[in-house]
Amino acid sequence: MEPANTMKANRPAGRYGLLLKQAQALLEGENDWVANLSNIAALLSSALPQINWVGFYRMKGGELLLGPFQGKPACVHIPVGKGVCGTAVQRNATQVIPDVRCFPGHIACDCDSVSELVVPLRAQGRIVGVLDIDSPRAERFGDADARAMEAIAELVSRSCAWDG
Numbered sequence: 125m126e127p128a129n130t131m132k133a134n135r136p137a138g139r140y141g142l143l144l145k146q147a148q149a150l151l152e153g154e155n156d157w158v159a160n161l162s163n164i165a166a167l168l169s170s171a172l173p174q175i176n177w178v179g180f181y182r183m184k185g186g187e188l189l190l191g192p193f194q195g196k197p198a199c200v201h202i203p204v205g206k207g208v209c210g211t212a213v214q215r216n217a218t219q220v221i222p223d224v225r226c227f228p229g230h231i232a233c234d235c236d237s238v239s240e241l242v243v244p245l246r247a248q249g250r251i252v253g254v255l256d257i258d259s260p261r262a263e264r265f266g267d268a269d270a271r272a273m274e275a276i277a278e279l280v281s282r283s284c285a286w287d288g
Contacts, residue, residue, distance in 0.1 A: 198233045208231075220269070
């Protein structure tokens with residue numbers, strides 16, 4: 125039988141509670157968006173099982189522009205309304221896609237990606253970017269994953285000076 129603290133860390137709520145605390149510690153006292161997005165991408169990459177890409181896109185010039193990430197090289201520019209990331213911006217809503225092969229207009233940057241979770245980053249009443257997480261496993265992301273990543277996205281959004 126596993127120790128109680130290990131069991132708690134393996135449950136989504138326990139794992140995500142700890143992950144949020146780690147994110148808070150990494151962001152504390154820092155407002156540079158490059159530093160913060162880099163550290164959060166690295167944290168999520170090392171902490172989340174069964175993912176193959178995690179990173180950020182920033183809104184710039186009316187489209188999404190690749191930011192700090194962990195994984196294979198990625199698409200650099202994504203128009204609003206295109207792919208899962210662009211759809212998240214257009215709809216101003218988190219996108220949980222069980223199988224991207226069934227998503228109309230999916231942009232295949234990595235052919236190993238099967239499911240995707242995209243969360244808008246908001247600051248001062250506008251979308252400033254997205255958090256994008258891919259998995260090689262179908263139906264990898266559920267409601268608990270979405271809520272946890274929304275909490276992290278909110279923390280990141282509040283922590284960054286987006287104009288700098």
